[in-house]
Amino acid sequence: MKHHFLSFMAAVLLFALSAAPSPAQDAAAILAGVDARTGGNLAPKDMQSSMVMTISQGSTVKVREIRAWTRNNQGKDDDRLMKFVSPADVRDVGFLVLSDDTMYIYLPEFKRTRRIASSNRKDSFMSSDFSYDDLGTGDFAVSYDPALKEENASAWVLELKRKAGSDKTYARIVMTVDKQKGMPVKSEMYDEAGRLWKSAEQTYTSVGNYSVMSLVKMTDHKKNSTTTLEFKDMKVDKGVGDDLFTERNLVRKIQG
Amino acid sequence: MKKIASFLSLLFLAWGISAAQETTAAANKPEISGRVRLFSSLYAADNPDGLFFTHEAGQFAFRRAEVRLKIAGSVNDRVSYGVRFDAFSYPGDLLDSGQFPESAFLGSPASSEHFELGLYEGWVKVGDFLISGLDLTAGKQRISWGTADKVGVVDNLNPIDFANFLSFDPDYFFERRPQTGINLEYYPGGAWKIQLVGLLQHQVSPLPFGYAALADKFFPMDDIVVEKGWEDSALKTAWGIRVAARPLGIDLGLSYYRGNLSLPYLRSFDLGLGQTSQGTFYYPRAGIWGLDLAGEAGGVGFWAEAAYVVPEEIDGLIAFPVYVDRNIVMYKRSFPLFEKGFWKYVLGADYNFGGGFSLNIQFLHGFFDEVDYGEEAAETFGFRTGMFYGEPGNYVLGRLEYKFARDTVKLKFGGLVETTSNGSAFVIMPEAEFRIADAFNLVCGAFAAVSGDRQMTKFGSFRDDGQIYAGFRLDF
Numbered sequence: 001m002k003h004h005f006l007s008f009m010a011a012v013l014l015f016a017l018s019a020a021p022s023p024a025q026d027a028a029a030i031l032a033g034v035d036a037r038t039g040g041n042l043a044p045k046d047m048q049s050s051m052v053m054t055i056s057q058g059s060t061v062k063v064r065e066i067r068a069w070t071r072n073n074q075g076k077d078d079d080r081l082m083k084f085v086s087p088a089d090v091r092d093v094g095f096l097v098l099s100d101d102t103m104y105i106y107l108p109e110f111k112r113t114r115r116i117a118s119s120n121r122k123d124s125f126m127s128s129d130f131s132y133d134d135l136g137t138g139d140f141a142v143s144y145d146p147a148l149k150e151e152n153a154s155a156w157v158l159e160l161k162r163k164a165g166s167d168k169t170y171a172r173i174v175m176t177v178d179k180q181k182g183m184p185v186k187s188e189m190y191d192e193a194g195r196l197w198k199s200a201e202q203t204y205t206s207v208g209n210y211s212v213m214s215l216v217k218m219t220d221h222k223k224n225s226t227t228t229l230e231f232k233d234m235k236v237d238k239g240v241g242d243d244l245f246t247e248r249n250l251v252r253k254i255q256g
Numbered sequence: 257m258k259k260i261a262s263f264l265s266l267l268f269l270a271w272g273i274s275a276a277q278e279t280t281a282a283a284n285k286p287e288i289s290g291r292v293r294l295f296s297s298l299y300a301a302d303n304p305d306g307l308f309f310t311h312e313a314g315q316f317a318f319r320r321a322e323v324r325l326k327i328a329g330s331v332n333d334r335v336s337y338g339v340r341f342d343a344f345s346y347p348g349d350l351l352d353s354g355q356f357p358e359s360a361f362l363g364s365p366a367s368s369e370h371f372e373l374g375l376y377e378g379w380v381k382v383g384d385f386l387i388s389g390l391d392l393t394a395g396k397q398r399i400s401w402g403t404a405d406k407v408g409v410v411d412n413l414n415p416i417d418f419a420n421f422l423s424f425d426p427d428y429f430f431e432r433r434p435q436t437g438i439n440l441e442y443y444p445g446g447a448w449k450i451q452l453v454g455l456l457q458h459q460v461s462p463l464p465f466g467y468a469a470l471a472d473k474f475f476p477m478d479d480i481v482v483e484k485g486w487e488d489s490a491l492k493t494a495w496g497i498r499v500a501a502r503p504l505g506i507d508l509g510l511s512y513y514r515g516n517l518s519l520p521y522l523r524s525f526d527l528g529l530g531q532t533s534q535g536t537f538y539y540p541r542a543g544i545w546g547l548d549l550a551g552e553a554g555g556v557g558f559w560a561e562a563a564y565v566v567p568e569e570i571d572g573l574i575a576f577p578v579y580v581d582r583n584i585v586m587y588k589r590s591f592p593l594f595e596k597g598f599w600k601y602v603l604g605a606d607y608n609f610g611g612g613f614s615l616n617i618q619f620l621h622g623f624f625d626e627v628d629y630g631e632e633a634a635e636t637f638g639f640r641t642g643m644f645y646g647e648p649g650n651y652v653l654g655r656l657e658y659k660f661a662r663d664t665v666k667l668k669f670g671g672l673v674e675t676t677s678n679g680s681a682f683v684i685m686p687e688a689e690f691r692i693a694d695a696f697n698l699v700c701g702a703f704a705a706v707s708g709d710r711q712m713t714k715f716g717s718f719r720d721d722g723q724i725y726a727g728f729r730l731d732f
Binding site for chain 1: 289328330336338383391397398399400403405431441443445446447449502505507550551552555556557559606607608609610611612614662663664694695697729731732
């Protein structure tokens with residue numbers, strides 16, 4: 001499954017310009033294109049970036065910094081390594097994801113690496129408005145049935161309904177897909193009762209041959225709070241190997 | 257021999273650093289981080305005749321201000337370093353009655369503002385040392401083995417911090433102290449890891465303040481002798497090896513530790529002819545085989561550790577005078593102090609229910625201080641389950657956590673159940689943590705043994721020593 005960060009960033013991000021869908025495509029084909037660009041064969045093979053997460057609720061603003069490396073293992077779970085830079089009490093904490101059920105956390109205070117259960121994915125990510133599922137936007141077609149809700153000159157609007165038996169958080173998603181990029185630029189997520197729960201707006205930039213997400217703004221309408229996630233210093237297709245996603249690098253201190 | 261070993265260590269280190277300098281990378285500026293922390297606890301009730309503590313309600317149980325200063329950086333891509341100093345300040349005086357708070361020799365306020373500074377860790381790490389995939393870390397360092405949540409039984413390369421255990425400070429509960437040594441970690445590929453560690457010292461756990469008086473309560477004696485029983489030899493300090501892999505998605509580790517146990521065990525008791533008693537405590541050597549694993553099933557994380565402890569075969573001794581034909585002669589009897597081998601183990605699991613609720617539970621056989629004594633030794637000295645330094649008992653430790661308000665509030669309800677053939681005890685450890693701002697937390701909680709026989713259970717003996725605590729922690 002592709003609930004992984006690269007997927008997110010990639011999904012997030014990428015886009016091979018030559019692969020943009022044609023206006024005549026149906027909903028399933030459009031969604032397949034989104035999946036391909038977010039975690040499939042049109043996504044970057046690997047990616048590294050610095051991320052700045054800004055959480056705003058009322059007058060309270062909190063900032064978190066993370067460095068992340070992700071490898072797109074097409075057909076398998078992505079590998080993901082994250083090192084927390086700030087705030088100070090989580091500095092150097094590491095998070096390694098090798099599959100949905102193989103995750104590790106490194107706690108520098110105790111010099112200890114611990115395996116953590118996948119049920120911890122139920123928590124929000126770093127106390128933000130993102131859930132772990134939000135960070136893994138790939139493979140929509142596996143969990144949702146799409147329908148073309150409307151179309152205009154620049155975008156398709158898809159309505160995604162959760163498939164029976166899926167464990168996805170959102171019952172329904174209304175996704176606006178940019179025709180040129182073939183990537184989602186706005187998503188509205190609804191809960192079981194049909195109420196608007198969250199909405200996300202994505203901005204993209206070009207890195208190499210890809211169009212990758214540079215900013216995503218997630219609003220939780222129930223909590224009345226917003227989190228923006230900005231990607232910096234993005235590098236793609238650097239040939240990252242297996243050896244990066246190991247305990248050895250999980251415990252390694254961030255340099256610089 | 258130790259000098260030779262140290263010299264060789266430095267030689268290898270120099271070689272590694274020299275080789276590392278061939279790599280290209282700019283050195284980074286040292287990064288300074290640290291912590292300011294205050295912890296203070298009060299007794300909740302009177303206990304004028306306590307076994308461990310005597311106090312009145314409201315009396316301070318423990319209090320200290322703490323500052324950590326950490327400096328870390330890298331010389332290049334392969335060579336990094338870390339140093340951490342811990343300073344503790346006691347917010348009271350250390351005056352004997354009739355003593356003025358005179359300054360120390362250099363004019364420092366030592367008697368009225370007690371302060372201690374220590375080197376917690378100081379190490380250099382060289383990546384790809386000699387060969388690709390081999391990392392060397394030399395110096396004072398924390399080396400953590402195993403998969404359990406704190407109460408591990410294979411984490412034997414660093415001694416338990418027994419002093420802080422009895423402070424009931426949750427940040428130090430079951431913590432271990434870094435040791436000086438050489439740590440080689442080899443990553444041959446995949447999830448494989450081979451680790452070889454040699455310590456330059458014998459392990460000694462810090463014991464609580466007033467420990468000798470405490471020991472005297474259990475074994476009344478006029479004199480205490482502490483035998484180290486070890487040679488200051490590089491070949492006879494302590495070492496360990498661990499091999500880890502991930503077969504079938506399960507993290508698996510096999511380990512062996514050879515060294516001394518870090519706590520002193522009563523070895524002999526001599527009631528001399530002059531009716532002056534002497535107890536001898538001893539740090540036994542031991543070999544410990546370890547197995548640890550961790551995995552997950554259906555979203556439930558699980559882990560297990562087992563340790564087979566093989567203590568050195570030493571004799572305990574008891575000696576006392578007896579009258580034989582109106583003459584006093586010393587009667588002496590020796591016996592095997594420990595069983596030839598015994599097990600300790602821990603099984604644990606955790607689960608996140610969502611909505612901020614999570615649960616962590618562990619079953620532990622054999623607390624860190626417990627060993628399996630020889631039958632005669634146990635009978636002679638009175639060792640049993642349900643006491644410190646007793647026979648291995650069974651414990652269930654659990655923690656239910658609820659966090660809300662964007663994780664700014666965490667409520668933890670921790671507990672411990674002790675079950676032995678001598679009875680059971682129940683301890684509750686509730687705690688509330690408030691994240692006032694990023695990296696600044698307030699914490700308050702309590703430690704209370706709510707049931708258990710005061711004489712026959714380890715934690716029941718704290719029945720009248722319930723404490724409440726509060727403090728803050730700022731990281732920078």
